[in-house]
Amino acid sequence: MGILSLLSGIWGGLIRLPLNLPLPANNANWITFHGPLMVCGFLGTVIALERAVGLQTRWAYAAPLLTGAGALTLVFGFLGPVGPALFTLGSAAFLIVTLRVVQLQRAFFTVTMSLGASAWLTGNVLWLVGWPVNRVVLWWVAFLALTILGERLDLSRFQRPVRWAPPILIASLALFLGGIILSVFEQTPGERLAGIGFVSLALWLGRFDIARRTVRQEGLTRFMAICLLAGYVWLGVAGVLLVCFAPLGFGPGYDAVLHAFFLGFVFSMIFGHAPVIFPAVLNLPVAFRNHFYGHAGLLHASLLLRVMADLSGWGEGRQLGGLLNAAAILLFLVNTVTSLRGNSKIYSTRNSRSCSRTTSTGQGA
Ligand code: HEM
Numbered sequence: 001m002g003i004l005s006l007l008s009g010i011w012g013g014l015i016r017l018p019l020n021l022p023l024p025a026n027n028a029n030w031i032t033f034h035g036p037l038m039v040c041g042f043l044g045t046v047i048a049l050e051r052a053v054g055l056q057t058r059w060a061y062a063a064p065l066l067t068g069a070g071a072l073t074l075v076f077g078f079l080g081p082v083g084p085a086l087f088t089l090g091s092a093a094f095l096i097v098t099l100r101v102v103q104l105q106r107a108f109f110t111v112t113m114s115l116g117a118s119a120w121l122t123g124n125v126l127w128l129v130g131w132p133v134n135r136v137v138l139w140w141v142a143f144l145a146l147t148i149l150g151e152r153l154d155l156s157r158f159q160r161p162v163r164w165a166p167p168i169l170i171a172s173l174a175l176f177l178g179g180i181i182l183s184v185f186e187q188t189p190g191e192r193l194a195g196i197g198f199v200s201l202a203l204w205l206g207r208f209d210i211a212r213r214t215v216r217q218e219g220l221t222r223f224m225a226i227c228l229l230a231g232y233v234w235l236g237v238a239g240v241l242l243v244c245f246a247p248l249g250f251g252p253g254y255d256a257v258l259h260a261f262f263l264g265f266v267f268s269m270i271f272g273h274a275p276v277i278f279p280a281v282l283n284l285p286v287a288f289r290n291h292f293y294g295h296a297g298l299l300h301a302s303l304l305l306r307v308m309a310d311l312s313g314w315g316e317g318r319q320l321g322g323l324l325n326a327a328a329i330l331l332f333l334v335n336t337v338t339s340l341r342g343n344s345k346i347y348s349t350r351n352s353r354s355c356s357r358t359t360s361t362g363q364g365a
Helices: 002-016 034-055 058-075 082-104 108-128 133-156 165-185 187-208 219-245 252-282 292-312 315-340 344-355
Strands: none
Touching: 002 034, 002 058, 002 315, 034 058, 034 082, 034 108, 034 133, 034 252, 058 082, 082 108, 108 133, 108 165, 133 165, 133 187, 133 252, 165 187, 187 219, 219 252, 219 292, 252 292, 252 315, 292 315
16 A cells, blocks of 8 residues: 555656656546655555554554555545545554553653654644645654654664763754744744754764764665765755745745655665665565665755756756656665565675664664
8 A cells, every 4th residue: 555655646746747647537636645645645654564563563553554545545536534534543543653662662762753653643633624735744744754863863872872962952853843833823934943953953863873883884784874874964955945945835945845855865764774674574585785876876866956956947857857756766666676586695694784683663773
């Protein structure tokens, strides 16, 4: 259901570029719901599934099943509030799952992930009651940013602590979340404040994430670190763009802010973590190969083209960049699936040291 949501969401995004592509039985949902399909239908379902696998409790699967069902209603063209309602129920179930994780392990990183789940639920409730996507999208951004931050904090616990890192992190989070809450009442100042929070979080992650050290290693560990560091650069870029283009509405500025975050930051994280998350969720080994740099390089180069084209008003450049963004995601799926079928020896001999650990919330490290 998640993958179906991803593919139909990408198709809808390509039509919005605009590219002249057909739609099944004139189902305009794919265009209108490009954002919700990508964020709630794909990312929400996959994240909730990963957490359910980590928790190893049957009821936790309610969350991905509900959001997956919500995605199906949008993909197959049911109008009305059914899809948004299913996403809302799914995110409420996911919040309960994250609270259970907090109960099992009281730690800053589990609370951060739970805050992310609350942000997702808030965005979905606002969307369900009729707020437009451009007014709820920052809540969805907060869901993904806090989930990823929580995972990185979990993995960075093994580093020697720096005394002044926690207060700076809390100040950055206060700016980021305070800005998003303020944006509900005062859109432009709130979004600008949130943008400063993005930059501050990006600098914090770039300075304190373990990736700064692991980038000097080899193989999969190095690949993951490069994806993470590139993602932090895009998070900072998204923040600067948000400060410049607030209030979020539509058009090239909107496109640049959202995709610097969703493609540059979130998908770079997905590309980096996929070789260890797939084995954890599907129980299948992934053979890391150097051509993984192909989909990662294509993603960043095409996004740079798209954002530059957005900023300079070059329509064809934006279309080409968007098309190549989609190609990068498809190439990633092909490279990952073909590596899943690959021989497990490559995985276990070259990368076992960096990939075999499973974290306290059940994710591969
Ligand atoms: C893969 C290639 C992608 C293409 C070609 C694409 C294309 C587009 C376009 C053209 C817009 C409209 C921007 C405007 O108003 O001018 C848009 C909006 C949006 N995109 Fe994407 N996108 C892609 C990937 C993603 C991803 C990966 C995500 C999230 C994970 C995402 C989330 C959104 C959201 C939330 C909106 C706002 C929708 C709205 O206001 O209705 N996009 N996208």
